[in-house]
Amino acid sequence: MRSLAYGGDYNPEQWGPDVHAExxxxxxxxxxxxxxxxxxxxAQAEPAPGVYEFGWLDGHLDRLAEAGVAVSLATMTASPPPWLARLHPETLPVLADGTRLYPGSRQHWCPSSPVFRSYAVRLAEQLAKRYADHPALALWHIGNEYGxxxxxxxHCEISTAAFRDWLxxxxxxxxxxxxxWSTDFWxxxxxxxxxxxxPRAAPSFRNPAQQLDYLRFSSDELLACYLAEKRVLDDLTPQIPVTTNFVPVAKTLDLFKWARETDIVSxxxxxxxxxxxSVHEAAFSYDVMRGxxxxxxxxxxxxxxxxxxxRTRNGRKPSGGMRLGSWQAVAHGADSVLFxxxxxxxxxAEKFHSAMVPHGGRETRIFREVTELGAELAARPELLGSVPERxxxxxxxxxxxxxxxELDAHPSADLRLLETALAHHRPLYDAxxxxxxxxxxxxxSPYKLLVVPNLYSVDEDTAARLRAYTAAGGTLLMSFFSGITxxxxxxxxxxxxxxFRSLLGLRVEEFDPQPDGSWxxxxxxxxxxxxxxxxxxxxxxxxxxxxxxxAWYLGTRPDPAAMRALFDRVRAECGIEPPEPDLPEGVQVRTRITADGRPLRIRIDGRDGSVSVD
Structure with a gap:
């Protein structure tokens, strides 16, 4: 590629030859x-068990290669065909109350099922053998939105047995x-x-350590599904990088553990x-992906x-909104803009989800804006190979x-880590x-400031590292309900x-969550x-x-204005300055470093929709 990757999910199996040409x-x-x-x-690639039909896919990949379009080829395992459930109903997932989930949607598979994994791995192997040397193949995409x-x-018997093995x-x-698990209790x-x-349905509170281990196990079982396919791809196509796409930041998967197993984070x-x-929430998510x-x-x-x-109400992006959001991702380290x-x-079910080519075709606002953005990104080849500034x-x-x-039976049911993290990220984002x-x-060690929101659960090794970081000259800002378990x-x-008592120079006598949800x-x-x-x-x-x-400590969450004032003071003390003084509200500036060491400053003005790169 000569510029950042640009494109999206292409599903030609939904259309005929005339549309393919267009x-x-x-x-x-x-x-x-x-x-x-x-x-x-x-279902198209394996219409019956062990019967593979790839002729239709050959034609599409050949046409894309001829058009100069590289391919991120999926392993197709996100949604099994109905015949798998018919032949192997034990592959279907079961809820905590015993309800079994059936085909008709997607992701209708038990992560612990050895039968599902064997079929998924076999399909990935067939794809890798067939397309290892295809000129369009640039990236493998395993599964889709795990978790x-x-x-x-x-909570089926297969998952229960796997949980016991994991334990x-x-x-x-x-x-x-x-x-x-503190099982002497109750x-x-x-x-x-x-x-x-x-942890199936029970009369009262479940054992918290059991719940916590089940969440670890769930993330690990999904990761095992991913790794089973990745091993095949790495063996047969070691030259092709592998990725999987993470969903908007959620607590389902331990992404730091997952990221170690991906060649590229998506x-x-x-x-x-x-x-x-949501503009700030997207920026935080991009900072997570970069991290x-x-x-x-x-x-x-x-x-x-x-x-x-x-969503309940699916609002459209206003004119120019898609462009600004795309540039925001690039400013925060994205090397692609795909849809x-x-x-x-x-x-x-997704017929009303917008696309690069809408139902109305090329004579639409969306396609015009898609075309304009494609040209704009192609005109900045220096972004390719650049990296975010540290x-x-x-x-x-x-x-x-x-x-x-976020387990139950806590002092307050109102605490949500993502909400707290966003509140602590926002003052830096606004500046x-x-x-x-x-x-x-x-x-x-490279950071002058380390922000630690609600570190409720912490082992002694991490606590010792936080003490050492601060003692060595770092500035630590920690929020309430930290260092508890x-x-x-x-x-x-x-x-x-x-x-953290010696580190913070204090003791918390009691927690006192308030009726209004504050702490x-x-x-x-x-x-x-x-x-x-x-x-x-x-x-x-x-x-x-x-x-x-x-070491700073917040025994509550200040309102946004007070939080911004506090962070401004803390930043000033440890010598962290904004890229531009007195930036207006709605303006964001980020820097990427080109392959030859030159800084590229991306300035996004949400007030008038302008973007500059210099």
């Missing part, structure tokens, strides 16, 4: 250079499991492995045009040219902590200060937050100074010198 012409007009092919084509529908759905591998002995102590089940972005906050590979670029594999089909999908479907600020995100924080999102086992949801004893803590100072206070005089925000660094 597709090639319109792709040329729109500047398409990459198409994702075959996402939901399993979107069956992240925690399967044996994790704990080794029942005594170790009983200790980790007489839950297990004497045999086959007494353990997935993401599907669907901000809501009716929600003004999954330590600051490397990533692929925007799906977005909508305009409206989607799955779902190329041509809008005539039937099916940030001075980072935000800590940990999926097991996310799972643990146009780049912020990387980093894992608990990452390298934090270990990896098994057992409380750290010694007074809240036990692992406050009764804080006792043990060396920290109160920077802000609650109306009754109790400390709400504190600052504590620790070694050569500083």
């Amino acid at each position: 597709d090639m012409e319109l792709m040329r007009v729109a500047g398409v250079n990459l198409a994702t092919v075959g996402i939901f084509s399993w 979107c529908h069956i992240s925690r759905h399967c 044996r591998e994790r704990y080794g002995t029942l005594d170790a499991l009983n200790s980790a 007489a839950q102590r297990y004497g045999q492995w086959d007494e353990i089940h997935t 993401y599907d972005s669907y901000p809501d045009p009716h929600d003004p906050a 999954l590979k330590g600051g490397r670029s990533w692929l925007l594999l799906e977005q909508a040219p305009s409206a989607v089909n799955w 779902f999908q190329w041509r809008q479907s005539r039937g099916g 940030a001075d600020a980072a935000l800590l995100l940990d999926w097991p902590n996310w799972w643990a924080l 146009s200060v780049a912020c990387d999102v980093v894992p608990t086992d990452g390298d934090w 270990d990896a098994h949801d057992r409380v750290h004893l010694g007074g809240y937050p036990a692992p 406050r803590e009764e804080i006792v100072l043990e060396g920290a100074e109160a920077v802000a206070s609650f109306p009754d005089g109790g400390p709400s925000v504190t600052r504590h010198t620790y070694g050569d660094g500083v």
Whole structure:
């Protein structure tokens, strides 16, 4: 490619030869250079068990190659054909209440099913053998949006047996499991492995450690499905990179663990045009995707040219909105701008999901804007091979902590990690200060500021690293309800937050969630100074010198204006400045570094829709 990848999901099996010919012409007009092919084509490629029909796909890949369009070829395993459920009903997933899910939608498979995995791997193998040397093949796309529908759905006997095996591998002995799960509470102590089940429907609160391990297991089982296909592709086509597309940031999968197994991180972005906050939410998601590979670029594999089909009210993107959103992704590290999908479907559940070629064809606003954006991206070849500039600020995100924080039987059911993370990311975003999102086992040393929202569940090793980071001169900003439990949801004893008392210079006497959903803590100072206070005089925000660094603590969530003022103060103290002074609201600036070391500053003005790259 001579410029950033541009295109979308191409589903020619939905159309006939006349449309196929027009597709090639319109792709040329729109500047398409990459198409994702075959996402939901399993039934066409394998109409009966072991009967493979690839002639139709040969023709499409040949035409794309002749048109100069590279292909991201899917393994087609996201949606099995109906015959698999007919022959093997045990492959269908089961809900916690025992309800079995059936075909007629998509992702109707049990992640633990060895039968499903064997059929999926066999199909991936056939595709790799046939197309290994095809000139169009540039990228493998395994599955589709893992965890979107069956992240925690399967409680069948196969999944239960797999869960027990996973627990044996994790704990080794029942005594170790009983200790980790605190099973002396409520007489839950297990004497045999086959007494353990997935957390199915129960009379009251489920064991929190059991729930937490089941969430780990669910992410790992889906990852095992992905890896089974990836091993085949790596063996047969080692020269072709492999990816899978992550859904809009959610707590279903441990993405830092998943990202280690992808050659390129890919993401599907669907901000809501009716929600003004969605612009910031998209930016945060892009920072997460960049952080999954330590600051490397990533692929925007799906977005909508305009409206989607799955919200209660599916608003269209206004004129120019698709362009600004695309440039926002590029500014935050995307090396591609792709859409779902190329041509809008005539039937099916997504027929009202917008596409690059709408039902109205080329004489539409959407296709005109798609064509204009294609030309605009092609005119900036220097973006190809550029990388995002390293940030001075980072935000800590940990999926097991996310799972643990939102378990039931907590002081408040209102705490949501994504909401808290966004609230702590927003002041940096509004100031146009780049912020990387980093894992608990990452390298934090390059960052002047490390933001840690609601780190409720933390092991001693991570706590020690946070103390060492601060003592070495870093600035830490930690929010409430942090340092409460270990990896098994057992409380750290010694007074809240036990692992961080010396670091923060305080003790939390009690949690006091309020009727309006806000949070406050009764804080006792043990060396920290109160920077802000609650109306009754109790400390709400504190600052504590620790070694050569500083640790800030928020015993509540300030309103957005107060949060911005606090972050501005913290930034100034640790020497982090915006790329431009006094940036107006609605203007964002990010920098990418070209292959030859030249900075490219991308300035996006949401007020008038202008974009500049210099």
